[in-house]
Every structure is written in C-alpha cells, then in structure tokens.
Amino acid sequence: MSPISDNGKTTSAMDQIHPSQPQLVGATGHLYQGSITKTAIKEAALLSDNPASSLDPTKRTHTQNERNYFKSAQWSPDGTTILTSSADRILRSFILPPDLLTPPHPQKIQPYAIHQSPEPLYATTFHPSYNLQEPSTCLALASPRSLPIRIFSPFTADRILASYPLVSPTTEAWVAPHSLLFDPQEVNTFFAGSESCVSVFDVNRNGDGPVMRMHTTPSRRGGAAGQGQGMKGIVSALGLSSEGMLAAGTYSRWVGLYDGFGRGENTGVFSVGTEVEAEGGGGITQVVWSACGRYLCVVERASDGVGIWDIRGTGKRLARLRGRNAKTQQRLSVGVMGGELWAGALDGMVRVWEGLGMMEGLMDPNWEFKAHEDAVSSTTLHPSGSVLATCSGQRHSLPPIPELEDLHSASHIDSSSLSPLNTTSPLSPLSSMSVSSHRPPQPTDNSLKLWVL
Numbered sequence: 001m002s003p004i005s006d007n008g009k010t011t012s013a014m015d016q017i018h019p020s021q022p023q024l025v026g027a028t029g030h031l032y033q034g035s036i037t038k039t040a041i042k043e044a045a046l047l048s049d050n051p052a053s054s055l056d057p058t059k060r061t062h063t064q065n066e067r068n069y070f071k072s073a074q075w076s077p078d079g080t081t082i083l084t085s086s087a088d089r090i091l092r093s094f095i096l097p098p099d100l101l102t103p104p105h106p107q108k109i110q111p112y113a114i115h116q117s118p119e120p121l122y123a124t125t126f127h128p129s130y131n132l133q134e135p136s137t138c139l140a141l142a143s144p145r146s147l148p149i150r151i152f153s154p155f156t157a158d159r160i161l162a163s164y165p166l167v168s169p170t171t172e173a174w175v176a177p178h179s180l181l182f183d184p185q186e187v188n189t190f191f192a193g194s195e196s197c198v199s200v201f202d203v204n205r206n207g208d209g210p211v212m213r214m215h216t217t218p219s220r221r222g223g224a225a226g227q228g229q230g231m232k233g234i235v236s237a238l239g240l241s242s243e244g245m246l247a248a249g250t251y252s253r254w255v256g257l258y259d260g261f262g263r264g265e266n267t268g269v270f271s272v273g274t275e276v277e278a279e280g281g282g283g284i285t286q287v288v289w290s291a292c293g294r295y296l297c298v299v300e301r302a303s304d305g306v307g308i309w310d311i312r313g314t315g316k317r318l319a320r321l322r323g324r325n326a327k328t329q330q331r332l333s334v335g336v337m338g339g340e341l342w343a344g345a346l347d348g349m350v351r352v353w354e355g356l357g358m359m360e361g362l363m364d365p366n367w368e369f370k371a372h373e374d375a376v377s378s379t380t381l382h383p384s385g386s387v388l389a390t391c392s393g394q395r396h397s398l399p400p401i402p403e404l405e406d407l408h409s410a411s412h413i414d415s416s417s418l419s420p421l422n423t424t425s426p427l428s429p430l431s432s433m434s435v436s437s438h439r440p441p442q443p444t445d446n447s448l449k450l451w452v453l
Contacts, residue, residue: 021369022350022388022451025100026109032068032393032446036088039068039446046110069393069446072124072333073378080132081112082389083140083154084378084448085124091115091142093154094448095132100387101452109450113155119145123180127151128187141190143177149192151203162206166192166199178251181238185261191246193235198248200263212263216248216256231256231269237284241293245311249284255298257311268315272298272307280304282329288336295357297336299343301329306341308356321353321363328375330394335381344376344390348445373445386453393446 031046032039066087073084082094092111100107127139135153139161143149148163166175177192177199188203192210196217199210218230233252240246246262249255253273258266273281282302289296294312306321325345326332334343341353351365372392380389 020453022453024106024449025387025452026097026105026107026450028109028448030447031110032070032086033444034068036066036068040088043111043114047114067393067396067444067446069374069395070377070391070448071393072331073389073391073448074124074126074380075382075389076126076130076132077128077383078131079383079387081126081130081138081154082448083124083126084391085121087393087395089117089120091117091121091124091140091154096387096450100450106449109448115152115154115156116158117142117144119147119176121145122176122178125180125182125190128182128184141180141182143180143192145176146174147176148174149177149180149201162203164201164205165207165209166194167209178234178236179238179248181240183240183261185244191238191262193238193248195234196232198235198238198246198258198262214258214262216250216266216269230266233283237287237299239287239289239296241289241296241311242291243293243312245289245293247287247289247296247311249287249298251283253281253283253300255284255287255296255309270309270315272300272317285331286333288334290336290357291338292357297334297341297356299332299334301331302327306334306343306353310357318357319360319363321365323364324351325349328394330375330377332376333378333380335379335388337381337385342379342381342388344371344379344392346375346394348372348374348376348392348443350376350379350388350390371449371451372447373443388451388453389448390451391448393444396444 031042069087071085071087073082075082080096084092093113094109095112097107121142121144123143125141129137131137138153138155139151140154141151148165150160151162152160166177168175175194177194179193181191183189190201192199192201196215198214200212202211216231231250231254233250233254235248236251237249244259244261246258247255254269254271256266256269258264280303281300283300284298285301286299287296294310296309296311298307298309304322304324304326306324307317308319310316310318321341324343325347328346332344334341339356341356342350344350348370349368350371351368353363354366371390374392375394376390376392378391
C-alpha cells in the first residue's frame with residue numbers, strides 16, 4: 001500500500017526522499033561553463049602556478065565557438081583520482097582532496113593536470129595497477145582518432161610514454177579503437193575493440209601492433225571464429241567478468257562472449273534488438289558485469305532502458321530497467337555496485353535501481369535525485385561505494401564570440417566564476433544563455449560533482 005502524505009494524497013516511492021539521499025561535497029562550479037575558448041582562458045588562469053600541468057590556451061588545437069561539456073568520468077583503481085574527457089579534447093586529472101568530507105560543503109575542486117589530445121578521443125581507461133603513492137604506476141590509456149593508442153601519465157602535460165599502432169591490414173589506415181580494457185589478471189595486457197575485431201596488446205612492446213587479433217565475424221567456412229557464429233560492427237564496449245568471461249558489445253546491437261579471459265573460444269553471441277523491437281536502441285555503449293559474474297548489464301545509446309541478462313543461468317534477458325530518460329546518441333554511462341545500478345539522464349536526474357538479479361520483467365527505478373541542470377553524461381561509483389562522481393553537459397551551439405586574442409585583453413576573470421554551483425539557487429547567467437534569439441533559453445550545466453552516499 002502506498003503511504004499517505006500530510007495533505008492526504010497518495011505518494012509513490014519515487015516522490016519520497018530516500019534515506020540515503022546523496023550529499024554534494026565537491027564541484028567544479030562555473031569553471032567550465034561557456035564556450036571551449038572561454039573555458040580555456042579561465043583554466044589557464046587557474047593553473048598558471050603549475051606550468052607542467054597547464055597549457056597555453058593560444059596553443060590549444062581545439063578552441064572554437066562551441067560550448068564545452070564533459071563527455072565521461074572514471075575513477076582510478078585506488079579511488080584517489082578522477083579522469084575526465086571533454087569536448088575540447090582534453091583529459092583532466094582530479095585528485096580528491098584529503099578533507100573532502102570535512103565541511104564546509106561543497107568544496108571547490110579543480111584539475112591537478114590536463115592532457116591535450118590532437119584528435120577526438122574514442123576511449124580511455126586507467127592502468128589496473130594505478131597507485132597514487134607510486135608515481136611509476138600512475139598510467140592511463142587513450143585512443144585518439146587516426147593515431148596510435150597511447151599510454152601517458154595523467155600528471156604530465158602532453159607527454160606520451162608509449163604508443164601501440166593498430167593498422168588495417170587491407171587499407172593500411174590507422175584504426176582507432178572505440179573501447180579499451182586492461183586485463184586485471186595480466187596487467188601488461190589490454191584489449192582494444194574496433195570494426196568486427198578485438199585486438200590484444202602487450203604493454204611492454206612499445207611501438208608494436210597487437211600480439212593477437214580476434215575477429216568477431218564468422219569465417220566463411222564456419223571455422224575459427226565461433227564455428228560459424230559471430231557478429232559484425234564496431235566493438236564499442238568491453239567488459240570482463242570475475243570468472244574470466246569477456247563480453248564485447250557492438251554498435252550493431254550484438255554481444256559476443258569469449259572465455260579464457262578473452263583469449264578462449266567464442267561461447268556465444270546474441271542480439272539485444274530481438275527481444276522487443278519497440279523498445280529501441282542505437283547501439284551498445286557499455287557492458288557491465290555483476291560482482292558474481294552471472295548477470296550482464298547492457299547499456300545502449302538512444303534508449304530509455306538497460307537490459308539485464310542472465311549469462312550463467314538461462315542465457316536470456318532477465319529484466320529491463322525502464323524509465324531512464326536517455327533518448328540521445330550521446331554516451332551516458334552508468335555505475336553498477338552491490339546489486340544497484342545508478343544511471344544519469346537527459347533531465348539532470350540520477351535514477352537508481354536496486355536488487356539487480358532479484359526480479360524479472362520490467363523494473364522501475366526505486367528512487368532518484370537531481371544532480372545537474374543538464375544531461376548527466378557519467379555516473380560512476382568510487383571503488384569503496386561511498387562516493388559518487390557525476391559529470392554533465394551536451395553539445396550546444398553559441399552565438400559568435402570574440403577572437404582568442406580579444407579574450408586575452410578582456411577584463412580579468414571574476415573569481416566568483418570559479419566558485420562551486422549553489423544547488424539551491426536558480427540557474428546562473430551562463431546557464432541561461434540561449435542557443436538562438438528565436439528560441440527560449442536552454443539550461444546548461446557543464447560540471448563535475450562529487451556526492452557522499
């Protein structure tokens with residue numbers, strides 16, 4: 001029976017305040033609000049005391065009249081660092097302050113270092129041995145368009161430590177993987193997903209190509225590639241279970257399973273588009289295993305739901321988490337931990353589904369909270385499960401702005417623009433800028449936030 005509110009009306013679980021409502025403890029504030037050019041100027045002023053970690057905005061390769069926004073965020077394995085990717089082709093490293101949980105809140109957070117990419121980035125991931133106390137282990141992997149895969153330190157600007165070319169054997173063109181994944185069992189090995197192929201690289205072989213290629217398409221004679229079963233399309237998502245099963249998802253809405261920690265036989269493929277076509281979906285962007293290695297969460301772009309598949313049991317879809325509000329071609333990543341799935345949405349909400357694997361059929365979110373004033377592009381949980389990181393933003397056009405040289409000669413940056421967002425106040429003036437004088441103002445929010453659970 002639904003509870004009754006003070007005014008006598010029936011309220012649902014979604015209308016109630018969850019007992020563990022997240023508390024905002026850190027935010028970038030208005031630092032990245034505005035165009036790519038303007039945010040470059042503000043960030044350069046903020047990081048001027050750390051030359052090794054900042055870049056001259058006049059030398060940045062991607063300064064233009066386009067609103068900046070966060071595309072993704074992820075935690076380091078030791079939980080000390082957050083690596084973000086933005087529309088300006090910059091990877092930013094945020095180190096959590098030791099007094100993050102000490103009031104006053106929210107604290108202002110800013111990047112420790114930035115890494116400029118000459119081309120758009122398709123995928124990034126941390127090295128599994130990352131430990132902030134040992135600088136030699138602080139490494140990350142990135143896949144820029146039309147360039148070799150590269151390993152770099154998140155704390156040194158524009159320094160490439162090693163590169164790994166992936167070249168098409170037929171056209172000799174550079175291939176940029178759309179997904180990257182380290183093997184936690186063999187930390188010197190990583191997987192790269194590309195067009196109908198998963199390549200395996202050895203980190204110690206700097207400058208060399210893959211040591212192994214696993215083609216996901218079936219051979220014409222029904223041979224090596226899964227005895228005639230397979231899938232075509234760009235491998236856009238990779239996930240490794242605790243039992244060593246590699247899941248590879250494609251933009252063509254197929255999932256392939258490979259045993260032996262990704263080096264064994266193809267144990268099966270299935271399409272996520274054959275269950276209920278009316279549900280729609282624009283291609284798989286994320287595959288996440290449950291801790292037990294039985295259930296696989298399949299996330300798609302342009303879809304309002306997340307599919308839960310019972311891989312080790314029935315091999316069929318167990319449940320569908322609906323009501324996400326993510327009908328967009330933009331990647332909106334989710335976080336899974338302890339039987340819960342946390343997912344951001346276009347309306348700035350983060351919705352939570354509990355009891356993964358415990359129920360069948362359609363599942364509505366158990367509760368939600370307002371995190372941003374724009375699309376939540378990433379929702380990622382700290383390895384301990386006690387802190388949530390969210391980032392936001394989406395592509396918005398802007399009216400013409402002055403050239404970069406004019407911005408340099410403009411008045412100094414107001415320090416209040418670097419203060420954290422006030423979550424109880426109306427939208428800031430920057431957030432209410434309209435895309436066109438003929439259209440109503442659109443709420444915009446390009447920020448990184450930290451929440452304690």
